[in-house]
Amino acid sequence: MRGLFVTATDTGVGKTEVCCALLRAARARGLDLVAAKPAQSGHAPGEASDAERLARAMDGCEPVGAICPYTFAAPLAPAVAARVEGREVSFARVLEAVRALAARHAAVLVEGAGGLMTPLTARETYADLAVALGLPVLVVARAGLGTVNHAVLTVEALRARGLAVAGVVLNRAGPGGDPSEPFNAAEIERLSGARVIASLPWEIDIARESRLADLLAEVKF
Ligand SMILES: Nc1ncnc2c1ncn2[C@@H]1O[C@H](COP(=O)(O)OP(=O)(O)OP(=O)(O)O)[C@@H](O)[C@H]1O
Ligand SMILES: [Mg+2]
Known part of the structure; x- marks a missing residue:
């Protein structure tokens, strides 16, 4: 499988935004890149979900259901949202969905939820998913103060x-912006x-x- 696993230092840091930019940049270059969002939760009514944003950035070449097998209403980590709804996330089904997308396209971006240690299933975290997929990992981090600690811990x-x-x-x-921004990358x-x-x-x-x-x-x- 070719592609990247996209994690972040926290929720709301910009994984979907960065994935959408990469999907659009790839399409502008004629590269067949798609995205997978194994589980999403808690998007406000009337607001586009992550999978809908990703689908739009890949010009609808895959249906939302293929991009994202699990959607939960509550703004909770997928494993927790599933438990609250009396459902369960199957790790095997997640792997199958990502592998099916990867088989149809040249490469896939797999967007996590929250950060690396977010619980995905009753047993597995997103770190376990990254290991199972064997993809290199891109870490999305905030630009501003606090990012050095979070980014280094994630790496x-x-x-x-x-x-x-x-x-x-x-x-x-x-x-x-904030005054730390020029120094954080170094x-x-x-x-x-x-x-x-x-x-x-x-x-x-x-x-x-x-x-x-x-x-x-x-x-x-
Ligand atoms: N560079 C940016 N320019 C404009 N808006 C941004 C940018 N980065 C993030 N945002 C906005 O900030 C919000 C959070 O970003 P995003 O949804 O990409 O985070 P996320 O890491 O994917 O979160 P989640 O863990 O929920 O998947 C969104 O409303 C997004 O549109
Ligand atoms: Mg997102």
């Missing part, structure tokens, strides 16, 4: 599991040994973001 957890770290992408998940690289491939602005313009090409290079089509 350490990935390495402890033998996972390949494709790199870190810093994303501005809000319109404003600190993350120094302390984790992982490469910060790109720093993306609020409102990513895929035509102007040359670093998206560097991120796409990590997909290794």
